[in-house]
Amino acid sequence: MIAIIDYGAGNLRSISRALEANGAEVSIMADPQSIRSADRIVLPGVGNAKAAMQRLHESGIAAAVNDTVAEGKPLLGVCLGMQLLFGEQEEGPTTGLGLLQGSAKRIRGDLKVPHMGWNTVAFAPGSPLAELPSMPFYFVHSYVVHPLAESDIAATTVYGAPFPSIVIRDNVWGTQFHPEKSGESGIRLLETWLHWSP
Numbered sequence: 289m290i291a292i293i294d295y296g297a298g299n300l301r302s303i304s305r306a307l308e309a310n311g312a313e314v315s316i317m318a319d320p321q322s323i324r325s326a327d328r329i330v331l332p333g334v335g336n337a338k339a340a341m342q343r344l345h346e347s348g349i350a351a352a353v354n355d356t357v358a359e360g361k362p363l364l365g366v367c368l369g370m371q372l373l374f375g376e377q378e379e380g381p382t383t384g385l386g387l388l389q390g391s392a393k394r395i396r397g398d399l400k401v402p403h404m405g406w407n408t409v410a411f412a413p414g415s416p417l418a419e420l421p422s423m424p425f426y427f428v429h430s431y432v433v434h435p436l437a438e439s440d441i442a443a444t445t446v447y448g449a450p451f452p453s454i455v456i457r458d459n460v461w462g463t464q465f466h467p468e469k470s471g472e473s474g475i476r477l478l479e480t481w482l483h484w485s486p
Contacts, residue, residue, distance in 0.1 A: 290314045290326060291317040292329075292332065293332065297335045304316060310475065320348040320351065329353065336379060338381070341372065344385075366463055367428070375390065378391065378431065388457055393432065394431050395430055395432055399448045402428055405426070407427055407445050407465075409422065409443045412441055416456060420476070423476070425466070428466065432451040440456065442455060
């Protein structure tokens with residue numbers, strides 16, 4: 289069973305449909321104990337980092353996510369959900385879940401913000417996704433992550449400058465783009481995550 293975490297922020301139905309297209313059994317969950325019992329969890333996210341973290345803490349979901357990850361179960365953070373995997377969040381400011389070391393900061397430079405639309409994701413050698421070819425995915429975001437460990441960067445995308453578009457460390461994955469809005473590319477990426485074991 290895959291738990292899609294419902295904390296009031298995210299494209300829950302579209303993520304659910306994308307996972308079900310790969311044959312996954314999916315349930316949208318807001319109860320911390322139910323989340324702990326899931327085999328895999330997806331942390332979606334659209335909106336403000338500070339408000340999201342407040343909801344995650346008040347609901348007890350933040351603790352459930354940390355417990356589930358500590359047990360070694362796979363976690364996928366999507367968009368804001370990926371940014372919240374890190375600690376320091378410039379938006380708010382606030383502090384994320386701290387599952388990965390690093391921060392999330394606003395896109396810098398003379399660029400249109402948010403970064404919106406299709407862009408190419410290039411997978412890093414040595415990552416669980418290294419055998420995939422570069423593919424287009426759909427982005428909508430104003431912040432990017434800055435991992436302390438370069439080895440956590442599993443893919444990059446260029447928007448003015450290169451930025452991490454996928455992070456992976458052990459059982460924790462994150463995508464800055466929306467796989468559920470990315471057509472066949474998104475389906476293929478989710479299929480890889482569903483069949484991957486830490």
